[in-house]
Amino acid sequence: MLPADLKKNLQTKIATVSHPRELVVDVLFDIQMHYGHLTDEAIHEAAELCGMAPVEVEELATFYTFTFREPVGKYVIHVCDSVVCWMNGYQTIREYLCSKLNINMGETTPDGLFTLIPVCCIGYCDRSPAILVNRKVHGSLTPAKLDQLIEKIKMENPAHVE
Amino acid sequence: MPTLTIDSRQISVPGNTKVIDAAERLGIMIPRFCYHPALGAVGACRVCAVNVKEGPMTGIQMSCMLDAGDGMVISTHDKDAVDFRMAVIEWLMMNHPHDCPVCDEGGHCLLQDMTVSGGHGMRRYPGPKRTHQDQYLGPLVQHEMNRCIQCYRCVRYYREYTGYKDLGVLGIGSRVYFGRTGDGRLESPFAGNLIDICPTGVFTDKPARFKGRKWDFERAATVCTHCSLGCSTITSSRYREIIRQEAGISPDTNDCFICDRGRYGFGYANLPDRPRQYRVNGNPCSRQTAWAKALDLLDTTANTNNPSTVALLVSARCTLETLVTAKHLCHRKGWHGPVWDAPSGNDIKSRNALDALAPELVATMKDVRESDFILAIGTDPVNEAPVLTLALRQAQRNGAHITVIDPRPVSLPFDFEHLPTSPEEMGDQLAAIVCAALGGTDLSHLSPAGKAFYDDLVLRNAAATVPDEIVVALKKSRHPVIVCGTHMVNEDLPVLAGECARMINQPERSAGLFYVLPGANGFGAAMFTETHTNAGLLLDKIKSNDIKTLIAIEPEGCAHVHSSPAMAGILKSLDCLLVMDYLESPLSRAADVFIPTATVFESGGIFINQNGTGRSMQPLYMGGTPIFQTGRTGPPPRLFESDIPGAEHVPAWLPLADWMGLSLSPDNSKRRLEILKYTIENEPWLSALPISGDTGETGIKLRIPNRRLNEFASLPHTRNNAGNSNSPEISLYTVEQTFGTELLSSGSPALDEVIPQIRAAMHPADAEFLNLADGENLTLVLDENHELPCNVKIETDMAQGFIFIPRRPDLPWPVPGFAPIPLHPDQIRREKGDLR
Amino acid sequence: MSNKYPQILFQNRKPDRIATMAEYKESGGYQALADALSNRSPAQVQEEILDAVLLGRGGAAFPAGRKLETVAEDAPHPRYVVCNADEMEPGTFKDRVLIHADPHMLIEGMILTGYAVNADKGIVFIRPEYEGAAKILEREIRFAEKEGLLGENILGSGYTFFIDVHRSGGRYICGEVTAQLNALEGRRPNPRKPPPYPTQKGLWGQPTISHNVETLCCFPHILRNGARWFRDLALTETGAGTKIFSISGKVNRPGCYELPMGVRLSEIIEVHAGGMVEGSTFKACLPGGASTGFLTPDFYDIEMDFDTLRKKGHRLGTGAIMVFDQKTCLTAATVNLLEFFARESCGWCTPCREGLPYIKHLLTLIENGQGSEDMIPTIKKMSAQLWNSYCAFAPGAVAPVESLLVYFEGEVREHIKLGRCLLGD
């Protein structure tokens, strides 16, 4: 169940627009933030908030890149695999991340901290190879930079450190 | 009218015709998957490519998206076009499982046809196939997503055409998936059309799975007999069993779709325990014995008593042939009747409706689809005439304003205005709307009767207020249609509705009138049964010993009140009960002589739908006990006899014709034509029907003998005052439901699972007064002998002072014809036994 | 930065921060708006834009002035202006840089566009990866509103226009105008086939003008300095204005450069992008994003202008130049591009949905050394057939494939012959 204040917030936001369904992606993002991913319940809640049928919301939740219908880690690492990053070392970055986190692309670490997903060009080709961590971009990556990044996250989440 | 050239042949077509349709007029069938005449063009599948040689845009174009233009030159067999279409099919087949041998679509599969005819025969794509998991979609429709070719027809049909919202397109790219948010029964009562609309085997007929290929079947164009609309169907049978039904195409009626009641309702004809044998005093006997006994009994009655003590009971499920023969038999013999065994006094209301159905007003379903304002009064379309819902939906999609005035919690899969109104007040609402819309209009052209009618309307409308939007919409409309039911209305309402339609039918506004009648042949029954009697009066006459012999032919209402002690008493006072039917009922079990009759699939017959269109069907098969496929190897069990086991039934008209002394040929098919001829020749207004019995795809519009032609009726001034607002009583009504109430389909095992539990719909205020909560179990005490367990369903969108329960044939209803029962709060008991 | 050309869109660009509204105003910002609102009719604004030959910078190069004209004077309200900041074409990142450089230029551009068609509301459709840009815009929109430059009764002129920021869920097809309208309505972002055109029935069935960020950013400058000035910015006869080129790949200084339309490719690479990286030589580039064809060294000196490239059978697209060197296998690069397109295909029409994975599979086999000669004609034929898809996505997707087989067929065949890739990994 959505917390009352989040629901209220969303309702208030929706009340300001002429077509509630235009906000469905925003609502999905907010609800996703709460649950971590879009649960079945989340789909129904979003549908109710936006005055849509659940399947209409499902149609979008399964379409977009940044809506997760399956559980993901606390930090979703999107590794850009489009042509410029590919040319500039995507392979190395990917392999490094996979071995460092000890998971394959599309998987989540057992501690639930990281999920690795390939993603299409994120518009930072000038800083390739680039990744997104929870939609925040990190560019011109090297293994050393990745180490720093991962370690920092792990430090910030001591509960997750094995 | 643009003229264009397609494959070197010229054709002129109306403006806005798509090239794909223009070609079809020339007999050139351009391949298509996503295009469907009822859904329109979206250009998704790209298989209808043609080469435009001359035109505004030359080269490969999709013919479904292209308006035929003057001077266009188009080739459908140009190499480019053929190659491209072949490529499209190859792409579509990349992920297809090639499981035709075990696919039920095989043999009537558009994808199969296109793949073969398109010339893509060899698999070249070396990659793996993507696969999907299927969903459970309920007992009627089977899902097999791997076969999908992503034409989007299903979702467009389901969401756009019907307005239901639980099927969607999930995912993206080559992984798009057509399904629901999770397993579960498809909510739409029109879901079965997915089977027809899917060009491959993603949605198939679940009850019919693995039962045969198209070429195994005996197939015939049929007419649906599960409500008064008379939708076109196509029925397939095999091994003396009806296997499946598809929607037929009939532009004036169902367009391309039917409801699931119609699609799966045929099961009663297959029932192994359907009465297939003649019986005398309950004991099976030969046809000769039963026949002789019947004659004997009738002779005795006619000789010892007077012929007027013999009564004939018929119903709206009888064919026209049966009804007409019954009428003439009664007249000739001086018997009482035929009496229409209609539930809830629907007989009188139907007759009133037909009286008001002036020829210039008659609306077809097509008219409803094309209308811009619809006022449905006293009808609950999804439950009473399901496909009417689809017609309303199409009107709504085109911008029509739709209002429903009805006490029930009417729900439709689209936006509409519902005015929950008690039956007593519905007329006032109607009057108020019409008066308000006509206010300020010049009515000087009206005859004195018309003026008097208008004055009556004004008088009536004093009591009601109606939302402004409705009035405004009616004022603006050019093609309004008034839809009027016959079940939930008072006797005078059909007349009022008809006359209101006539009132608003003005030079600049052509109004339509559309009645929903009871049964498949309510029209015929209203026309051919005796007007000043009805089933209730007939029962009184039996009680008073005025009727001693009852011949019940495929009865309907009376068959349900059998089990009450009162009914038992009534039956006891009969000297002789003769029942002819293809369904078993307590009435048939009590019969002195029982004659098994043929279903329409076996006998064929004519039905007149609610707008007076006569539609005939040929017999599909001979009938007989089905040879149920066991699934085991070896031939089905057989006995070597000259007759088909279980096929002794006769059309109901046959014994009647015999008693009347008509000499008919012993040959089945000849006899059928003879009775048709008799039927048509003896009723002058049926003369438009062809003696051959072939009424074609759309049927024959009959000119209804209008009894009151251009004169307005005078309205009864007194209103029925059934609802006294001071009394604590609540009226208990039985109402139709899509599944489970219509007599024939409720006997169809395929639908068992979709019949909802019996719930008692009531207004929140009533529930509060009775201290009942939603979902609570309760028992309604109907009288000292009858109790009805059910479950509370609180509905905000209904009139106050009513309880509605589904009119299931198996309800222990104590009153004939399901007449409403006033309930005192004492009669409403909580499950635990405590009184409220 | 060694850029001798006039900086118009980038005039307030700072290396480390966003230009403030004050800075924007200082540089002449919002003058065009004030002037238009008090001195020009919408028709005059339209005329100026038409005269400036401003071609859409989102990739399709449709004349902006002509689009404005298609909104009928008596068209119903509300009317919308949609700013396409989806920018998902691989290689393209100029819109992000523009918003981060000078957000008010976009805001003023949107208001002016709105004024030109008497629109009521503007919506910035922005990809979710650009959350930073979205936040900047939201903040600056509020500042503009506070100063009366946006919202109710702008500068007392009686003209009212609001701007909203709408976040996408993230898919390349959302950049296609009609798909974007569906996305904005909370529907599946499948394209819609005109007619009706969005300018007649667009968002919520109302007249809608859609433009790319860069296109909109040109509006204030054209209106302030005149159409003639704008046309003269270009180095070529047919070109007009400047272009933001986003350069990436094997160059020393990848990034965005504002250069006159018609500047030579060689100059962009050598002068502005700092030349090829150490040890790399120029093998090819994609001139305008992933949906354009490879330019070989033969085109090294070509004038980068919509018209010149079109005449040579190429497209300038978004002006996103991706430079490949001799060590990069272009077959593999094309497989990568196809992977992108196949993944992003919306799934509406058959050729795109199925044809792209088909071609990708064949090309992957070839790249892996498992290909056969007959695959090459198949790929060629299928690529051509993909032009008959529903929208412009698939024709764009096959552009690199088709050019690969025109200019580098030998390299492709080499894979088949050798049973492996000579370069790459």
Ligand SMILES: Cc1cc2nc3c(=O)[nH]c(=O)nc-3n(C[C@H](O)[C@H](O)[C@H](O)COP(=O)(O)O)c2cc1C
């Ligand atoms: C598949 C596809 C993706 C597109 N993506 C974008 C995009 O991300 N940004 C953009 O401005 N235009 C994009 N376009 C082009 C738009 O359809 C459209 O032409 C443009 O936004 C119009 O604006 P303009 O006239 O200012 O260029 C895309 C087109 C297609 C076919």
Ligand code: SF4
């Ligand atoms: S070409 Fe077809 S499948 Fe591809 S993006 Fe366009 S409409 Fe969608």
Ligand code: FES
């Ligand atoms: S039938 Fe024309 S594109 Fe599908």
